[in-house]
Amino acid sequence: MAALARLTDPLSDLFWRRPRVLLVLLLAPPLLWLVVVYIGSLAALLVQSFFSIDEFTGLIKHEFTLKTYAELFRPANFDIVIRTTVMAAAVTIAAAIISFPIAYYAARYARGRMKAFFYLAVMLPLWSSYLVKVYAWKLILAKEGILTWAVDGIGASAVLNAILALPVIGGNSLSVSYIGTFLVFLYVWLPYMILPLQASLERVPQNLLEASDDLGASRRQTLRHVILPMAMPGMIAGSIFTFSLTLGDYIIPQIVGSSRNFIGQAVYAHQGTAGNIPLAAAFAVVPIVIMGFYLWVAKRKGAFDAL
Amino acid sequence: MTDAVEFDRVSRHFGTVRAVDEVTLTIAESSFFAMLGPSGSGKTTCLRLISGFERPSSGHVRIFGAQSDDLPPNRRPVNTVFQDYALFPHLNVRDNVAYGLMVRGVDKRARHAAAEEMLALVKLEGYGDRKPAQLSGGQRQRVALARALVNKPKVLLLDEPLGALDLKLREAMQDELKALQQRLGITFVFVTHDQGEALSMADKVAVFNDGRIVQIGSPEEIYQRPRTRFVADFVGSANVLPPEFCASVGAPKTWASLRAEVIGLTAPGAGRIDGTVAGRRYLGPVNRVTVMAGGTALSVDLPASAAAPEPGASVGLTWDEGALHRMEEG
Numbered sequence: 001m002a003a004l005a006r007l008t009d010p011l012s013d014l015f016w017r018r019p020r021v022l023l024v025l026l027l028a029p030p031l032l033w034l035v036v037v038y039i040g041s042l043a044a045l046l047v048q049s050f051f052s053i054d055e056f057t058g059l060i061k062h063e064f065t066l067k068t069y070a071e072l073f074r075p076a077n078f079d080i081v082i083r084t085t086v087m088a089a090a091v092t093i094a095a096a097i098i099s100f101p102i103a104y105y106a107a108r109y110a111r112g113r114m115k116a117f118f119y120l121a122v123m124l125p126l127w128s129s130y131l132v133k134v135y136a137w138k139l140i141l142a143k144e145g146i147l148t149w150a151v152d153g154i155g156a157s158a159v160l161n162a163i164l165a166l167p168v169i170g171g172n173s174l175s176v177s178y179i180g181t182f183l184v185f186l187y188v189w190l191p192y193m194i195l196p197l198q199a200s201l202e203r204v205p206q207n208l209l210e211a212s213d214d215l216g217a218s219r220r221q222t223l224r225h226v227i228l229p230m231a232m233p234g235m236i237a238g239s240i241f242t243f244s245l246t247l248g249d250y251i252i253p254q255i256v257g258s259s260r261n262f263i264g265q266a267v268y269a270h271q272g273t274a275g276n277i278p279l280a281a282a283f284a285v286v287p288i289v290i291m292g293f294y295l296w297v298a299k300r301k302g303a304f305d306a307l
Numbered sequence: 308m309t310d311a312v313e314f315d316r317v318s319r320h321f322g323t324v325r326a327v328d329e330v331t332l333t334i335a336e337s338s339f340f341a342m343l344g345p346s347g348s349g350k351t352t353c354l355r356l357i358s359g360f361e362r363p364s365s366g367h368v369r370i371f372g373a374q375s376d377d378l379p380p381n382r383r384p385v386n387t388v389f390q391d392y393a394l395f396p397h398l399n400v401r402d403n404v405a406y407g408l409m410v411r412g413v414d415k416r417a418r419h420a421a422a423e424e425m426l427a428l429v430k431l432e433g434y435g436d437r438k439p440a441q442l443s444g445g446q447r448q449r450v451a452l453a454r455a456l457v458n459k460p461k462v463l464l465l466d467e468p469l470g471a472l473d474l475k476l477r478e479a480m481q482d483e484l485k486a487l488q489q490r491l492g493i494t495f496v497f498v499t500h501d502q503g504e505a506l507s508m509a510d511k512v513a514v515f516n517d518g519r520i521v522q523i524g525s526p527e528e529i530y531q532r533p534r535t536r537f538v539a540d541f542v543g544s545a546n547v548l549p550p551e552f553c554a555s556v557g558a559p560k561t562w563a564s565l566r567a568e569v570i571g572l573t574a575p576g577a578g579r580i581d582g583t584v585a586g587r588r589y590l591g592p593v594n595r596v597t598v599m600a601g602g603t604a605l606s607v608d609l610p611a612s613a614a615a616p617e618p619g620a621s622v623g624l625t626w627d628e629g630a631l632h633r634m635e636e637g
Binding site: 205207208210211212213214215216217218221225226229230 | 358360379380381382385386387389390391393394395396397406407409410411454455458
């Protein structure tokens with residue numbers, strides 16, 4: 001014991017005299033991981049996107065060029081960018097609208113058992129395999145699936161057919177339409193919106209709502225001027241998840257949807273069979289740029305003022 | 308004069324707990340009214356019955372003669388300064404103060420002008436652009452005050468308004484609140500568990516215990532003539548004497564109070580009762596001597612300039628005939 005103490009005491013004395021040494025020692029491994037593996041690979045990706053591919057040999061030319069980015073703006077590629085961004089925005093907005101009442105109930109009203117049930121209900125879908133869920137949805141949304149059957153059963157097939165007849169977003173059945181892709185995205189990412197939103201709503205103290213009421217605000221005004229601004233950081237956190245996860249996903253649109261490509265599928269195809277790593281990298285940069293721009297706008301609009 | 312607030316046999320029950328039990332009281336217009344009592348005595352619930360956050364289980368609350376039982380908080384002519392101020396953290400000071408005007412649809416320039424005027428009233432000019440988190444406790448309290456007053460309420464409710472401030476600031480704010488009330492002429496109703504605060508600021512004090520009002524009166528009445536043992540104990544102004552003690556000094560056998568500063572010390576055998584000095588505390592202006600007499604510990608305040616007896620000394624206690632104040636057991 002004494003011998004061990006003779007070894008460790010000078011060390012702990014050193015840490016006491018220079019707390020920074022301990023901090024550096026503790027932080028070094030995670031920082032190395034973050035800088036080398038995480039930021040490093042991102043940098044490598046960025047560098048790749050400034051190379052181009054030789055159209056004859058199919059080899060990568062290691063010279064700086066913006067040619068690959070110019071290719072992104074070719075109609076075929078740019079359509080993919082627009083399609084993915086619109087889908088991500090639609091999924092995010094719908095997720096925020098659906099999540100708000102659920103999160104509000106959980107934050108303000110649910111207690112004890114109800115609260116446990118809430119967490120279970122929100123988390124449960126995350127426990128099963130993503131692929132299983134997506135295929136299950138494909139069956140649900142298929143022409144011969146349970147949804148069509150149920151809609152028939154209540155005699156509302158005219159409504160479903162009218163929806164499917166809509167241009168662009170409609171299709172032969174829900175499972176091969178943009179609506180289907182949208183529904184599955186919404187289902188799969190919804191917990192990522194509910195949980196941060198619920199956490200931020202929980203931090204709104206009851207007496208702020210009373211103060212607003214006391215000062216003459218109606219319930220709608222309290223919602224607009226107190227609750228929503230204070231829930232905004234949570235909503236932004238949730239939207240970062242739903243937006244960026246939708247921007248990067250390549251499995252859902254491949255299984256459910258109209259077989260038109262999304263960014264993730266384009267990246268997959270270009271780095272795989274096509275062997276066009278520079279273009280794949282350029283595609284991968286698009287979500288980063290969009291998210292950066294989104295956060296910048298959110299900050300300027302004061303979304304983080306309540307933090 | 309109209310009554311600003313009137314409680315007509317008001318009760319508020321939470322399950323089996325009677326938080327407020329058959330309270331009847333009137334608060335005169337333009338007065339400074341204090342609700343004093345220990346925590347759980349029902350004083351805060353009474354305040355919330357006026358603001359509308361609680362509704363009576365039975366009885367009626369009237370504000371300026373109008374029955375208010377069915378009016379929601381946002382439509383009552385009263386505003387509240389909340390205990391922990393409840394400032395909106397995402398809004399700057401100016402927008403916090405202007406909030407009540409904003410939800411009423413007053414345009415931006417007019418409401419910001421009114422907010423600046425109120426900030427000047429509470430001596431916070433130039434603080435409009437700050438966020439509440441950048442202010443000290445005392446400054447936040449002033450913002451909360453300005454935010455309530457900008458709506459020109461008929462009654463201003465203050466829930467433990469000075470509880471979170473340190474002693475020096477608290478005393479300064481007491482004077483300021485009192486001056487503000489006199490200048491504006493608005494009825495102030497404030498809740499506190501600090502008897503010093505209640506006595507120094509209010510025109511009228513209601514002492515609460517167990518959901519009922521035990522005594523209602525001017526600060527002098529409460530201090531000098533506590534109606535019950537509870538009031539004397541809670542206000543802490545006087546020695547509380549049990550019936551046996553009173554009988555032993557030739558007074559009627561009831562509970563009584565005797566203030567520390569009216570008792571004098573004399574030689575043993577020369578006073579109304581003899582006792583032994585148990586302790587002595589120097590309080591600045593006075594020496595507080597504790598004397599054990601007739602099985603009761605009495606505090607005796609002697610001017611600091613006078614010689615105080617050492618612990619263990621035998622003394623006689625004297626007081627004027629009328630100084631012993633009879634009380635109910637309660």
